[in-house]
Amino acid sequence: MTIPASTSPPVVRPALDSIPAYKAGKPAAVGAQTSYKLSSNENPYPPLPSVVEQVAAAAAGLNRYPDMSVASLHAALADKVGVEVAQIATGAGSVAVLYHLLQALCTEGDEVVYAWRSFEAYPIAVGLTGAHSLQVPLTAGARHDLSAMVDAITEATKAVVVCSPNNPTGPAVHRDELVELVESVPQHVVVVIDEAYREFVTDPDSVDGLELARGRDNVVVLRTFSKAYGLAGLRVGYAVAPITLAEAIRKCALPFGVSQLAQAAALASLAAEAELFERVEALVIERERVVAALQDQGWDVPSAQGNFVWMPLGAEALSFAEACDAAGVSVRPFQGDGVRVSIGEPAANDIFLEVARRFGSA
Numbered sequence: 001m002t003i004p005a006s007t008s009p010p011v012v013r014p015a016l017d018s019i020p021a022y023k024a025g026k027p028a029a030v031g032a033q034t035s036y037k038l039s040s041n042e043n044p045y046p047p048l049p050s051v052v053e054q055v056a057a058a059a060a061g062l063n064r065y066p067d068m069s070v071a072s073l074h075a076a077l078a079d080k081v082g083v084e085v086a087q088i089a090t091g092a093g094s095v096a097v098l099y100h101l102l103q104a105l106c107t108e109g110d111e112v113v114y115a116w117r118s119f120e121a122y123p124i125a126v127g128l129t130g131a132h133s134l135q136v137p138l139t140a141g142a143r144h145d146l147s148a149m150v151d152a153i154t155e156a157t158k159a160v161v162v163c164s165p166n167n168p169t170g171p172a173v174h175r176d177e178l179v180e181l182v183e184s185v186p187q188h189v190v191v192v193i194d195e196a197y198r199e200f201v202t203d204p205d206s207v208d209g210l211e212l213a214r215g216r217d218n219v220v221v222l223r224t225f226s227k228a229y230g231l232a233g234l235r236v237g238y239a240v241a242p243i244t245l246a247e248a249i250r251k252c253a254l255p256f257g258v259s260q261l262a263q264a265a266a267l268a269s270l271a272a273e274a275e276l277f278e279r280v281e282a283l284v285i286e287r288e289r290v291v292a293a294l295q296d297q298g299w300d301v302p303s304a305q306g307n308f309v310w311m312p313l314g315a316e317a318l319s320f321a322e323a324c325d326a327a328g329v330s331v332r333p334f335q336g337d338g339v340r341v342s343i344g345e346p347a348a349n350d351i352f353l354e355v356a357r358r359f360g361s362a
């Protein structure tokens with residue numbers, strides 16, 4: 001076969017043209033004044049000594065590939081959540097697991113429904129498959145509009161992604177409304193419940209994705225070690241899924257994508273849950289302190305169920321973020337919409353509250 005001579009440059013898939021670049025949270029400023037990073041929803045606590053010890057031990061084997069089957073961690077997770085091992089799939093963060101799942105489900109011409117504004121990784125994950133994002137606006141209280149999401153489903157819809165609590169606005173989805181959504185969607189449509197912040201939720205009406213997923217063959221729950229477990233730097237997250245979907249996710253995964261350090265850290269963290277969840281409790285108390293202080297200042301903030309609060313600043317989002325920067329805390333602005341502020345060390349939260357007070361809620 002002869003290939004005609006060509007002088008044109010390589011061409012990437014047109015689907016990539018519409019994909020926004022992921023914008024990482026701004027690092028804390030380096031300078032004379034102490035500064036804090038409240039822009040990436042990270043856990044402000046350093047890793048536990050017991051976790052660091054296991055990571056250091058695993059480092060001695062870095063000349064070897066990791067356990068590709070992630071056997072010990074999958075077994076520990078299956079045990080923790082009470083499912084079969086075959087229902088677990090892991091990846092380099094739950095964002096990677098979502099990429100793999102969507103890659104398994106979608107191609108050009110398909111649709112994925114999710115709320116907007118929500119997690120900024122969704123348009124990228126969907127766009128990379130060639131599928132179309134159908135974004136359903138949040139309600140006035142910055143909550144998912146689940147009935148509008150059901151109405152948005154078409155014959156092309158392959159998945160509905162529900163983010164609970166919603167990043168960046170904070171409210172958790174309620175059990176009754178999500179049951180209704182799951183029971184209204186066609187059975188072949190996969191409902192993905194992204195519960196990256198589940199451990200921080202205190203709203204008694206909120207859904208527990210794992211409970212809802214039990215016995216259903218089109219519900220996938222995503223969870224991560226990055227937030228409550230404080231392992232953002234090691235990249236490990238997981239799906240609890242029906243067996244066929246868990247298998248599909250594992251097929252799409254990058255080989256050896258979860259490092260042995262990450263596997264060791266995740267296992268050690270599961271063993272240290274009691275200690276880690278005390279920190280989560282302290283962060284929740286700190287979150288409630290911050291929310292109450294904002295309300296005292298006159299701010300109308302939506303229900304905050306993650307480790308962050310949402311300031312609905314509209315056109316003033318960028319100038320508020322600049323004021324925070326100048327005071328020594330970096331936050332995450334979304335131009336024209338609002339600012340997401342992670343709950344960090346009390347000293348950092350106090351700086352943010354002082355900026356909010358000076359900025360004024362009027």
Ligand SMILES: *Cc1c(COP(=O)(O)O)cnc(C)c1O
Pocket residue numbers: 041092093094095096119163167194196223224225226227232235236237
């Ligand atoms: C942080 C986050 C994740 C998980 O991120 P990984 O670090 O990739 O595990 C997933 N979903 C949402 C909504 C998040 O905010």
